[in-house]
Amino acid sequence: MAYTTFNRNINDQLKEPMFFGNAVNVSRYDQQKYPIFEKLIEKQLSFFWRPEEIDVSKDRIDFQQLPEHEKHIFISNLKYQTLLDSVQGRSPNVALLPIVSIPELETWIETWAFSETIHSRSYTHIIRNISAEPHKIFDDIMLNERILERAVDVTRYYDDLIDGINLYQRCGEGTHQINGKTEQITLRELKKRLYLCLMSVNVLEAIRFYVSFACSFAFAERELMEGNAKIIRLIARDEALHLTGTQHMLNILASGDDDPEMAEIAKECEEESYAIFMRAAEQEKDWAAYLFKDGSMIGLNKDILCQYVEFITNSRMQAVGLKPRFATTQNPIPWINTWLVSDNVQVAPQESEISSYLVGQIDNEVDTADFGDFDL
Amino acid sequence: MPQVRINGEVVVNFDGSSPNLLQFLEQQQQAVNYQCREGFCGACRCKLLSGQISYLQEPLAFVRRGEFLPCCSIPQTDIELEIPK
């Protein structure tokens, strides 16, 4: 019951459930209960990128010329994304690694969380470039009420799960006296917290990023902040994969094939799952209103963004077997999809502004006219 | 040449001028949701009401029974599909 980093039980890993079985001992992939997770790992590794490779130097000039209300939109979104990736860079590890029971899923969780740390580092790369005082932007994240409001819902299900796991792994099922307080935990309750946590993560990665993505791409449609847009495309590609990973976990759990009790729990949690989706959608609409409080930007306004939130919420709900709850059926900003296409991200290095290639590019751009005065 | 029936109405021949069913549907002016166009995001999910498709690459996105991903598949037989609304 207590967590051990190398479980000595000789077990058949193929018979373990995804969570709450034996802790993983040998990290082996010669046999897999759910090969999909190794495929996700391979895909994620093939996506590897480094923020420093993206040249964001032109963004500095663009940013200085943005009107104040557009600066507010740009910076606020970066702050919000910074919060989201701070949470995502650690929480899957802290919450899920102590309870995972199959090696390919354990490694997917670690690979997933690692890619979030790249996202976090990319925000520093962007912010350092556009601001001489990056600390002011980062310091405000912990003070900005609009962001903190969201942090509560983003982290709550993780924290409930982690708290329950700590109690369970220390004391086991039952009622316990901890520091003069009576605490109760059952394995069933933990499974429920896990299911809701995954649903909430799914919503985080499925909906919460997209208002911000849309704004980044709307700037880039005007050929502004294009370095930023390049980074956001790479992040969006990663996020689509993370989302797929979580959808697989949720759907496997809900099927009951992995753990029959989980199918019951998924049913029990249906109303709360709807509520998690709807609450996130409402919060993102509020966020859109906050972004545009001093004015819209070309190509986007609050109403269009709210419709987009409804549209993706519907489609994300269907992906995990829930019914769409909004009347919107059309994507109000279909142009965003062209920014989300995966193969466009993998442009030939010389066509993109990846700085490690840019060195060579600058050399090539030396015109023969530049040698006009040379006598060879 | 397999025939594709779309939303119970239009029937079009899949004549091989499109590399996959997503592009094919777009050529028929059908609005299909998409993101990755590579089978890993699941945004393009459609219902397969009858017939068989084959995948050009193995999809990573979760696909329910009766659904398929047009971005990375082509029809094997005549098919009937439904684009979700």
Ligand code: FES
């Ligand atoms: S567009 Fe992503 S799976 Fe088809």
Ligand SMILES: [Fe+2]
């Ligand atoms: Fe991320």
Ligand SMILES: [Fe+2]
């Ligand atoms: Fe993510």
